[in-house]
Structures are given as structure tokens and as C-alpha cells.
Amino acid sequence: MSRSALRLLDVPNDPQALAEAVGTGMYSIDPATQAMGVRLEMIAPGEARMSMTVRHDMLNGHQTCHGGFLFAFADSTFAFACNSRNLNTVAAGCTIDFLAPGFEGDVLTAHAQERSLAGRTGIYDVTVTNQNGKSLALFRGRSYRIKGQVIGEMPEI
Numbered sequence: 001m002s003r004s005a006l007r008l009l010d011v012p013n014d015p016q017a018l019a020e021a022v023g024t025g026m027y028s029i030d031p032a033t034q035a036m037g038v039r040l041e042m043i044a045p046g047e048a049r050m051s052m053t054v055r056h057d058m059l060n061g062h063q064t065c066h067g068g069f070l071f072a073f074a075d076s077t078f079a080f081a082c083n084s085r086n087l088n089t090v091a092a093g094c095t096i097d098f099l100a101p102g103f104e105g106d107v108l109t110a111h112a113q114e115r116s117l118a119g120r121t122g123i124y125d126v127t128v129t130n131q132n133g134k135s136l137a138l139f140r141g142r143s144y145r146i147k148g149q150v151i152g153e154m155p156e157i
Contacts, residue, residue: 011086011152015045019084023048025151026083033076036069040080046114046124048080054106065102065136074110074126074139081112081124082143083150092121092144100136107131112141120145 012018023043027033033050036058042049052073060066075094082089102108109129116123126139 011149015085018086019043019045022084022086022150023080026080030076032072036072036076038073038076041109043080043084045084046081046117046122047112048077048084049109049111050077050080052108052110054102054104054108056104059104062101063104065104065106065108067096067098070098070102070108070128070137071096071139073108074112074128074137075141077110077112077126078124078139078141078143081114081126082122082141086149086151088146088148088150089122089143090146092142094139094141096137096139098137100130100134102130102136108136110139 012021020043023040027040036052037055038050038052041051054065058065058069074096078091110126112124112126114122114124122143124141124143126141127135128137128139129135
């Protein structure tokens, strides 16, 4: 589905239905997230949960999941959470703390939660855990709203 095709989708009024439509629409045009094998498990206003299995091609020289993949995984989850209200939102800055390694075959979960939303800016925390619930990384993203919507047409004012 192209970005222009997303403009043709009906936009739900219910906040949860809207978040789900945005998640489906965003995922359909996000080749980076798809290429990593990331799956959208849950999305709600200001929140998202995604999962990813660590593949052999994601390992570094220590045979652990490369930090860049952990960052990209957390960043994708952050993006889905901060765009869930259907207002185009981009990252203004991000930090990550690596707590423990991930290994080949691990099934990781990233859970993004909105901590603050004021005007055009937001703060989101993302926790990355493995299948045993062990925390592997803590990511904090700062968001900034730009013009436009993710799906549907922006109403005339």
C-alpha cells in the first residue's frame, strides 16, 4: 500500500479503532520494520507493543544481538506509539541504555508507553524484554508533531 493510498482510508472516530487503523496503515508502508521481522502485537492511543525474534544475521562479533537492531526495534515501537493518534509525529531525540544481551532465537518484546504529551511534544519510554521477561534495554524517545495525518484526509479548518 502506498502512502497516497493511506489517504483514501476511512478514519475511525473511536480512539482505539483509530490507533489500530493507524498501526495497520503504518506497518503496510514500513519496509525497515518489516525487514527486521517485527510484528505489531498491540496498539492503543499513546502505546504500542511489538515483538521480534533475534535472527543469526542480527548478531554481532560477540554472538549477541547487535545494539543497532535493539535500538531500531525500540525506535519502531516508539514510532507506532507516538503516531497512534493519527497525527504525523517524528523523533526529536532518543537515548537507549543496554542492560543485558539478547541471543539468537530470543523472542523480544518492546513496549512503548507515553509519559508526557504537551502541545507538539511528547516523551515515550520503551522497555525491551526477552521471552523470560528479562529487561534488555530501556529507550526514551522525544517526539515532535509535524503537519498532516498518517491515514485519511486532514479536515479543512
